[in-house]
Amino acid sequence: MNRRDFLGTATVGLTGALVALADSSAQPEPQDRGTAWLCVTCGTQFPSAVHPPPACPICQDSRQYVGWNGQQWTTLDELSKTHENEITEEEPGVFSIHTKPNFAISQRAFLVKTTEGNVLWDCVALLDEKTKAEIRRLGGISAIAISHPHFYTTMVEWSRVFEDAPIHLHELNRQWVMHPDPSIRFWSGEVKRLTPNLTLIKTGGHFDGFQVMHWSRSRDGNGVLLAGDQPDVCMDRNWVTFMYSYPNYIPLNRAAIQGIVAALNPYSFERLHGAFIGQFLTKNAKEIVSRSAERYLAAIS
Ligand SMILES: [Zn+2]
Ligand SMILES: [Zn+2]
Numbered sequence: 001m002n003r004r005d006f007l008g009t010a011t012v013g014l015t016g017a018l019v020a021l022a023d024s025s026a027q028p029e030p031q032d033r034g035t036a037w038l039c040v041t042c043g044t045q046f047p048s049a050v051h052p053p054p055a056c057p058i059c060q061d062s063r064q065y066v067g068w069n070g071q072q073w074t075t076l077d078e079l080s081k082t083h084e085n086e087i088t089e090e091e092p093g094v095f096s097i098h099t100k101p102n103f104a105i106s107q108r109a110f111l112v113k114t115t116e117g118n119v120l121w122d123c124v125a126l127l128d129e130k131t132k133a134e135i136r137r138l139g140g141i142s143a144i145a146i147s148h149p150h151f152y153t154t155m156v157e158w159s160r161v162f163e164d165a166p167i168h169l170h171e172l173n174r175q176w177v178m179h180p181d182p183s184i185r186f187w188s189g190e191v192k193r194l195t196p197n198l199t200l201i202k203t204g205g206h207f208d209g210f211q212v213m214h215w216s217r218s219r220d221g222n223g224v225l226l227a228g229d230q231p232d233v234c235m236d237r238n239w240v241t242f243m244y245s246y247p248n249y250i251p252l253n254r255a256a257i258q259g260i261v262a263a264l265n266p267y268s269f270e271r272l273h274g275a276f277i278g279q280f281l282t283k284n285a286k287e288i289v290s291r292s293a294e295r296y297l298a299a300i301s
Helices: 003-013 015-024 076-082 129-137 155-161 171-176 254-264 285-300
Strands: 084-091 094-100 109-114 117-121 143-145 167-170 184-187 191-195 198-202 211-215 224-228 243-245 271-274
Touching (some): 084 129, 109 211, 117 191, 143 155, 167 171, 167 198, 171 184, 198 254, 254 285, 271 285
Parallel strands (some): 117 143, 143 167, 224 271
Antiparallel strands (some): 094 109, 191 198, 198 211, 211 224
């Protein structure tokens, strides 16, 4: 996987449509309440406005970047004309949702089906009619939880479509919410139990309020970790890594790595699902995480 290629392609491919959009909004009708603009580089949706925001704070942050063509915007309607989602069963009860061709950061979302309800873990910007129908066929969504701001995207849109499902975010990431909404429930502390078997764990690191989701009893009884991009699965799928910024290659310090390992320590997990296609540790996932942390600490010491 080459994430940088994903990002470059997505930005260039949408340029034509974006220019047209910007022109068409130049002279709005007075009654025009605008549209909810999406940042092309990170997929974040902003509240409805006639004109797009002056900038995307998520992309201006040192953990992301503004694309080579400057800040670009699109809308959900435009995106759904050129892209579609693919839903794949990764293991019994865990379905990945990925947008094709790649858009923005090109992460996957996951629908985790449990006996206590379905949880949408992480999010993708595109939510079209076909996706809504497929998710409904899988039982809908009763709660949403997202690892960190790079994947917040259109979370409010998803919540509204699925009966105002609560969106659980860690309060240390509050400043990075670009589209405030009553469905967002900030939690504080180290751990939040969503259901008897699903737990949000605040690990910090990549973002102060970074969270992962632990499923203690998957269909085969083993623990499963839904990690977002931290730990991030390495190319050989025998190691993971941890970064303050992936696109800008900024590492984390010793205290942050030790904090992540300590937060995960009480939980057992045999498998780990990462944010990007193919990032699946099928066995010994916890052991892989701890030996990868040791390798990382040796490299930065
Ligand atoms: Zn952005
Ligand atoms: Zn990230």
